Amino acid sequence: MTEWWHNRSAIDAHVHVHPDMAAELLDIMETNCLSSVVNAGILEILGLPFEEGMRAFRNVLGERMAYFTTPDFGDTIPGFGERMAEELERKVEAGARGLKIFKELGLRHKDASGNLIPVSDPRLDPLWAKAGELDVPVLIHTADPVAFFQPLNEANERWEELQRHPDWHFGGPEFFDHDTLLAQRNCIIERHPETVFIGAHLGNYPEDLAYVDVCLDHYPNFYVDTSARISEIGRHPAEQVRAFFLKHQERVLFGTDLVLGWGVFEDCRNRVFSEKLGFYDVHWRFFETNERQIDHPFPIQGRWKVSGIGLPDDVLGKLYFRNAQRLIPGL
Numbered sequence: 419m420t421e422w423w424h425n426r427s428a429i430d431a432h433v434h435v436h437p438d439m440a441a442e443l444l445d446i447m448e449t450n451c452l453s454s455v456v457n458a459g460i461l462e463i464l465g466l467p468f469e470e471g472m473r474a475f476r477n478v479l480g481e482r483m484a485y486f487t488t489p490d491f492g493d494t495i496p497g498f499g500e501r502m503a504e505e506l507e508r509k510v511e512a513g514a515r516g517l518k519i520f521k522e523l524g525l526r527h528k529d530a531s532g533n534l535i536p537v538s539d540p541r542l543d544p545l546w547a548k549a550g551e552l553d554v555p556v557l558i559h560t561a562d563p564v565a566f567f568q569p570l571n572e573a574n575e576r577w578e579e580l581q582r583h584p585d586w587h588f589g590g591p592e593f594f595d596h597d598t599l600l601a602q603r604n605c606i607i608e609r610h611p612e613t614v615f616i617g618a619h620l621g622n623y624p625e626d627l628a629y630v631d632v633c634l635d636h637y638p639n640f641y642v643d644t645s646a647r648i649s650e651i652g653r654h655p656a657e658q659v660r661a662f663f664l665k666h667q668e669r670v671l672f673g674t675d676l677v678l679g680w681g682v683f684e685d686c687r688n689r690v691f692s693e694k695l696g697f698y699d700v701h702w703r704f705f706e707t708n709e710r711q712i713d714h715p716f717p718i719q720g721r722w723k724v725s726g727i728g729l730p731d732d733v734l735g736k737l738y739f740r741n742a743q744r745l746i747p748g749l
């Protein structure tokens with residue numbers, strides 16, 4: 419494997435780390451030559467006090483962590499979009515550097531009348547506009563792996579994972595389907611050209627690179643990260659994946675979805691994270707070498723292997739840190 423990353427400093431643009439795990443995170447960063455991380459939504463998701471959490475992060479990590487806040491969908495009485503926008507402004511003043519939207523938008527969040535809120539709901543427009551006005555990006559997770567929307571039986575390729583997490587299955591009639599959700603997301607990207615949207619998990623369609631390619635071509639304010647999807651991205655022929663990363667070298671951010679101290683994911687993620695070097699090492703091997711038959715970093719997603727895509731150094735530089743530095747204030 420190359421030694422390229424040893425003398426550079428990558429930014430992991432997608433992690434979820436509890437403030438109590440900040441020291442552990444710093445250790446992981448030092449071990450793996452990470453200069454900074456984007457820590458998304460954990461304080462609000464776990465109901466932790468914002469200022470205190472930010473102080474805890476800063477004490478250990480200094481300026482090496484950019485925190486992305488997430489709105490409170492517990493309040494969906496009329497005017498919620500405006501209130502979320504005001505809250506975003508307050509949080510950005512208090513140190514947040516972006517907005518994180520979890521997949522529950524479009525899948526679970528309901529308004530005060532009990533109706534599912536579509537991702538494209540105009541009542542949220544003030545929030546997207548505010549992010550653009552404040553010049554902070556929106557890291558948005560919409561939908562989920564395609565298999566989570568398909569019938570739940572042994573033929574489902576994520577059968578094993580879904581048996582452990584039945585609540586991750588969205589095949590029922592009460593849900594929008596996968597492609598509808600992504601179309602809703604594309605509507606807000608189109609309606610808010612001044613706002614930067616980073617589609618988590620390769621825009622949540624790593625199964626279909628052609629689809630992501632079209633989205634990136636179509637929306638100049640759309641970016642994607644690689645988090646938790648080396649498994650899917652690496653299933654395509656390596657040459658095809660490499661061509662995608664070369665074409666969109668200005669638009670893809672390196673991210674892993676490292677989770678520390680968020681119980682719901684411990685079983686499927688942290689067991690590989692405990693081998694700290696191993697987890698990031700697989701990512702470096704995937705992006706930097708042409709190795710074949712690599713074990714991907716998320717075994718629960720499927721037992722297949724992936725192929726490295728051997729990106730050139732200048733493209734790795736953009737993927738690992740330059741794109742994130744350009745989009746995220748203060749990195």
Ligand SMILES: [Zn+2]
Pocket residue numbers: 432433434618645675
């Ligand atoms: Zn995540």
